[in-house]
Amino acid sequence: MAKDTQDSTSLPLQENFVHDNKTSRAIELLILSLLSSMLIYRVVFLKDQNHYLPWLLAFLCESWFTFIWVLGMCIKWNQCSIKTYPDRLLKRANEYEFPMIDIFVTTADPILEPCIITMNTVLSLLAVDYPTDKLALYLSDDGCSPVTYYSLVETAKFAKLWIPFCKTYNIQVRAPFRYFSSNSTLLEDDSLEFRHEWKKMKNEYGDLYKKIELAAERPFTCERDPDFAVFCDVQRSDHPAIIKVVSENTNLPHVIYISREKNPKHHHHYKAGAMNILTRVSGVMTNAPLMLNVDCDMYANNPQTFLHALCMVFDDKNDQECGFFQFPQAFYDGLKDDPFGNQLANFYYLINGLSAIQGSFYGGSNCFHRRKVIYGLSPNDEIKTENVRIEDLHEVFGKSFELRESAAHILSGAKLENRKSPSSLIEAAIHVAGCSYEYGTDWGKKVGWLYGSLAEDILTGLGIHGRGWRSVVCLPHPFAFLGCAPSTFPSSLAQQKRWANGLLEILVSDKNPILLTIKGNLWFRQALAYYWICLWGARSIPELCYAFLPAYCIITGSHFLPKVNDGAFIIAMGIVIIYNVYVLWECKRLGVSLRMWWNLQTMARVTTLTAWLFGFLSVVLKLMGLSNAAFEVTKKEHKSNDGDDKDVCMFTYDKSPIIMPGVVVLLVNMTALVNGVLRLLKVGHNEIWMGMLGLGLGEMLCSVWVLLCFWEFLKGLFRSGIYGIPSSTIWKSGVLALLFVHLCRRSQSF
Numbered sequence: 197m198a199k200d201t202q203d204s205t206s207l208p209l210q211e212n213f214v215h216d217n218k219t220s221r222a223i224e225l226l227i228l229s230l231l232s233s234m235l236i237y238r239v240v241f242l243k244d245q246n247h248y249l250p251w252l253l254a255f256l257c258e259s260w261f262t263f264i265w266v267l268g269m270c271i272k273w274n275q276c277s278i279k280t281y282p283d284r285l286l287k288r289a290n291e292y293e294f295p296m297i298d299i300f301v302t303t304a305d306p307i308l309e310p311c312i313i314t315m316n317t318v319l320s321l322l323a324v325d326y327p328t329d330k331l332a333l334y335l336s337d338d339g340c341s342p343v344t345y346y347s348l349v350e351t352a353k354f355a356k357l358w359i360p361f362c363k364t365y366n367i368q369v370r371a372p373f374r375y376f377s378s379n380s381t382l383l384e385d386d387s388l389e390f391r392h393e394w395k396k397m398k399n400e401y402g403d404l405y406k407k408i409e410l411a412a413e414r415p416f417t418c419e420r421d422p423d424f425a426v427f428c429d430v431q432r433s434d435h436p437a438i439i440k441v442v443s444e445n446t447n448l449p450h451v452i453y454i455s456r457e458k459n460p461k462h463h464h465h466y467k468a469g470a471m472n473i474l475t476r477v478s479g480v481m482t483n484a485p486l487m488l489n490v491d492c493d494m495y496a497n498n499p500q501t502f503l504h505a506l507c508m509v510f511d512d513k514n515d516q517e518c519g520f521f522q523f524p525q526a527f528y529d530g531l532k533d534d535p536f537g538n539q540l541a542n543f544y545y546l547i548n549g550l551s552a553i554q555g556s557f558y559g560g561s562n563c564f565h566r567r568k569v570i571y572g573l574s575p576n577d578e579i580k581t582e583n584v585r586i587e588d589l590h591e592v593f594g595k596s597f598e599l600r601e602s603a604a605h606i607l608s609g610a611k612l613e614n615r616k617s618p619s620s621l622i623e624a625a626i627h628v629a630g631c632s633y634e635y636g637t638d639w640g641k642k643v644g645w646l647y648g649s650l651a652e653d654i655l656t657g658l659g660i661h662g663r664g665w666r667s668v669v670c671l672p673h674p675f676a677f678l679g680c681a682p683s684t685f686p687s688s689l690a691q692q693k694r695w696a697n698g699l700l701e702i703l704v705s706d707k708n709p710i711l712l713t714i715k716g717n718l719w720f721r722q723a724l725a726y727y728w729i730c731l732w733g734a735r736s737i738p739e740l741c742y743a744f745l746p747a748y749c750i751i752t753g754s755h756f757l758p759k760v761n762d763g764a765f766i767i768a769m770g771i772v773i774i775y776n777v778y779v780l781w782e783c784k785r786l787g788v789s790l791r792m793w794w795n796l797q798t799m800a801r802v803t804t805l806t807a808w809l810f811g812f813l814s815v816v817l818k819l820m821g822l823s824n825a826a827f828e829v830t831k832k833e834h835k836s837n838d839g840d841d842k843d844v845c846m847f848t849y850d851k852s853p854i855i856m857p858g859v860v861v862l863l864v865n866m867t868a869l870v871n872g873v874l875r876l877l878k879v880g881h882n883e884i885w886m887g888m889l890g891l892g893l894g895e896m897l898c899s900v901w902v903l904l905c906f907w908e909f910l911k912g913l914f915r916s917g918i919y920g921i922p923s924s925t926i927w928k929s930g931v932l933a934l935l936f937v938h939l940c941r942r943s944q945s946f
């Protein structure tokens with residue numbers, strides 16, 4: 197009742213909800229105490245062991261697992277989330293008070309990232325519920341492709357029909373390929389007028405689709421149109437900057453195409469480089485105080501997303517503003533039960549945990565940044581207009597006068613005056629899009645997206661948290677953005693490898709979380725959270741070791757686990773059982789199926805021993821100065837959703853060595869199990885139980901567990917074609933496995 201009488205303008209735009217987390221904490225503490233008991237037990241009984249090696253290795257690995265467990269507990273200890281109220285915002289604020297927002301979309305390759313996907317993302321963003329004259333959309337094309345530019349021009353034409361259609365009929369999904377997908381049809385009670393418009397729109401979109409597909413199919417002839425002449429004879433890695441204003445001053449947001457200058461002599465820093473060009477070009481052209489960045493495959497799924505973001509921007513819950521506002525990733529057309537374990541379903545608890553510390557990580561996409569934060573300001577910096585001297589900004593922002601002038605406005609928080617139209621600023625924009633512009637400036641070091649890691653997102657977010665900013669994450673219903681998860685096993689591995697590599701690079705950079713806590717303003721618990729994620733690649737080493745241990749013990753007749761008749765066996769079993777039931781319970785609460793839980797569990801092991809291990813190794817190679825990994829763009833697939841296709845969920849393999857460690861682990865454990873079973877057969881019937889005890893039931897069970905985790909690989913050994921592991925990989929892995937078994941036998945004699 198009280199609420200109704202309350203003045204609607206005084207209601208908060210966002211509310212924070214603290215979730216009860218007592219049960220989880222109790223279980224996590226229980227697991228921690230079991231892990232600690234195990235470690236103590238190992239220390240106490242070390243002297244009783246015949247074989248020190250496995251015992252010691254197990255102790256080291258388990259210490260590591262305990263450490264990671266503690267980090268995870270620290271993140272998840274407090275749980276909270278926020279809810280935003282766009283309707284209250286609309287009552288409270290007038291549209292003309294809304295800030296301008298610059299939208300950045302990045303694409304890098306028209307083949308791996310089909311234009312039609314990118315253009316749907318663009319359309320969904322152009323059509324959001326927000327005043328169109330307050331928006332500018334910048335598309336960065338690292339592929340320097342005339343097809344992408346052509347598609348954008350055609351898309352802007354279609355947008356002039358699409359935006360009014362969406363807004364008039366309040367369409368919910370504003371990416372046409374989803375809206376017109378097979379399961380959306382007209383309803384009985386739709387008005388005649390709507391039916392007519394719907395059909396018209398569907399046809400128009402069909403035409404756009406055909407145009408884009410046709411343009412992508414054959415070689416593009418740039419000569420016939422002067423507008424495309426700049427694309428003649430350009431190479432994607434060596435060309436001048438191309439900036440084109442596709443649309444301005446119409447009832448459409450500004451639409452601008454950018455292909456930054458590239459030259460093989462200059463490092464382009466992949467996505468981080470592209471983001472910095474976008475920041476500078478938009479700084480010169482529109483200079484909005486808020487910037488949203490979206491990967492080319494992440495379409496806006498909720499038209500109110502920008503209003504949700506404004507709720508967070510206008511009504512920061514703390515006495516201090518937030519640096520960035522993240523919407524979590526979700527995926528469309530995700531494969532059933534997540535066979536490759538890459539849909540991040542179980543990240544929910546981590547996100548809510550981070551919300552109770554300094555705020556969620558920056559995930560690289562679907563995130564609103566304050567421009568002043570990207571420009572390097574700290575929360576308490578107060579800069580007066582009269583104190584900012586444009587000349588002094590030279591070393592930070594570079595030579596361009598237009599950029600420095602606009603940056604001065606942002607830094608001092610001055611109101612924006614009437615600006616020139618984007619097309620009159622193309623020359624200035626081309627200047628800041630040059631590949632040598634950044635030399636001798638702070639771009640990539642203190643300002644903009646930071647260089648030095650393939651996970652530029654986490655690194656940039658860490659830099660922002662390190663200056664003391666908080667961040668927030670918002671989970672509206674329906675999901676704000678939906679994107680593509682890698683849809684094949686090899687592409688999923690490539691992505692995981694890049695992440696593991698990039699994350700570990702952060703720890704060896706000067707942005708080490710613990711240093712930022714000591715010297716900067718990163719919260720201690722947030723630093724622990726950053727360690728948890730940045731150590732992904734490093735986890736592969738103890739896990740690899742632990743996957744070999746049971747096999748080693750069976751082959752050599754030694755032990756790394758307590759024997760069945762030993763009381764401590766209960767501890768080991770307790771850890772395994774309680775942990776798995778706990779994760780299952782966590783998944784169940786999120787509505788995740790049993791099958792998906794199993795896939796997540798086993799794929800976590802597979803990914804760690806393959807992709808993360810390679811990510812780890814490539815950081816080692818980089819440290820030794822031997823090689824530097826490149827950003828491999830993930831392939832985006834535009835699937836037609838005609839029923840569930842069983843084949844797409846099947847594992848496919850290529851010749852890449854990345855799966856080899858997994859195959860070796862599998863072969864070694866298979867050998868050990870055969871070995872163990874043969875030995876059991878030799879002992880008499882009445883001694884079988886004694887035999888089991890002698891062999892070590894724990895070790896046998898562990899080996900079976902490894903086998904179950906690598907079950908898909910086991911099937912791959914016997915399949916042919918793309919569904920089978922290539923025979924060359926099997927042979928090489930077989931040799932390595934034999935070598936391992938041989939070494940085990942040798943070490944037995946010590």
Ligand SMILES: O=c1ccn([C@@H]2O[C@H](COP(=O)(O)OP(=O)(O)O[C@H]3O[C@H](CO)[C@@H](O)[C@H](O)[C@H]3O)[C@@H](O)[C@H]2O)c(=O)[nH]1
Pocket residue numbers: 302303304305309336338465466467470490491492493559560561650651652653691694695698827828829830831
């Ligand atoms: O040289 C490059 C390479 C990539 N991209 C763009 O970067 C985005 C992300 O690339 P993608 O291959 O889709 O990588 P994902 O693994 O799916 O991306 C996740 O991980 C990246 C860091 O590894 C983050 O940058 C992303 O935002 C995050 O979604 C795409 O829009 C690309 O077009 C560029 O613009 N230039």
Ligand SMILES: [Mn+2]
Pocket residue numbers: 491493679680830
């Ligand atoms: Mn992606």
